[in-house]
Amino acid sequence: MQPNNKKLKRLPINLRRKAIREARNLAGVRPAANRAVKPKLRSRHKQNDFDRAEHNAMLAATAHELQQILEDCEELADLPYDATPAELLGEIALAEGHSTTIHVQRDGLSTLKIVLHQRTPTIAQLKKAIASVSLAQQKRRQREQRRAAHEDAAGRADEDGDENEQQLVVTGLAGDGAAMVCSSGELVNSALRNGHEHRTLVSWRFLWRCFALFNVDTNQPIDDHAVNGRATLTALGIENGTILKFVHRVKYFGRRRQS
Structure with missing residues (x-):
């Protein structure tokens, strides 16, 4: 039985909700034979x-x-099967002979090899390529760690001869690998040196606010906030084969107001 709409409009909001709730409850109480069987x-x-x-x-x-x-x-043959579009375009440009290769050093982590396919790359394109390549390498590293954990757990379970134990161990290790701890700066330096843990999702907007690029060849930091994102790498003193590294922005440029 549905309540009268005209009467409901005259009631206060609390009494109106109560009347609708009671009508809904009465409508739900019906014989078992007429009830729809839920899956x-x-x-x-x-x-x-x-x-x-x-x-x-x-x-x-x-x-x-x-x-x-x-x-x-x-x-x-040297490309991984899950290569990103930036890596594929970089390899094509490298074969054609008009690419720009930049090496980015990371404290405690492997050095990134960034191959830009643009003929006149900008600082914004370099930062975008760094984010894409570092995220791809992080996913591959975590996948290899999970695969190694699965193989190790399966080998120990086979030695024990207990199938139930194998299932529990593999499930537990897979969950630990999927929820791997990731620091806010893990993509630019080693997470072992940070004093606290952060969420696994990394914000590159936050990272670029905390870290800047430093030209090792010229021993000069690159202030990308002072220039437009369309500024070319050549204008900033970054040539083909330049070695860059991540440094804390506050060390060279001071604290900046949050926008």
């Missing part, structure tokens, strides 16, 4: 797990096929 949540979860497993299997097969294609091509 079980367990079967729905089983279907979602099956779809997720099928999707993961398709992704794994696609990645394996793409890896085989890249290995058969001599020019692209």
Whole structure:
């Protein structure tokens, strides 16, 4: 039984909500024979797990096929199968002979090799390429760590001969790898030297606000806030083969008002 709309409009808001709630409850009480049978949540979860497993299997097969294609091509054999568009365009420009290679050193981490495909790259394009390549390398490193953890857990479970223990160990390690601790500056320096932990999602806007690029060849910091993002690397003294590194912005430029 639905309440009268005209009477509801005259009532205060609390009494109106109470009347609607009571009418909804009365409408929900009906004989069991007329009730619609709801599907079980367990079967729905089983279907979602099956779809997720099928999707993961398709992704794994696609990645394996793409890896085989890249290995058969001599020019692209050095590229990973999950190469980013920036890496692919950089390799093409490197083969054509009009690329700009920049090496970015990171404290406690591997050195990034940034290959820019633009003929006259800007500082904004360099910063975008650094973010893309570093994020791609971080994902690959975490994937290798999770794979190693799976293999280690599977080997220990086979030695013990307990299948249930194997399932528990692998599940626990997979969860730890998926929730890997990531510092706010892990993409620019080692997380082992930071005193506190941050969320796993990294904001490059925050990183560029805290860190700046330093030209090792000229021993000069690059103040990208003082110039337009369209400023070319040549105008800033960055040539092909230049070595850069990350430094704390406050050390060279002082504190800047948050915008």
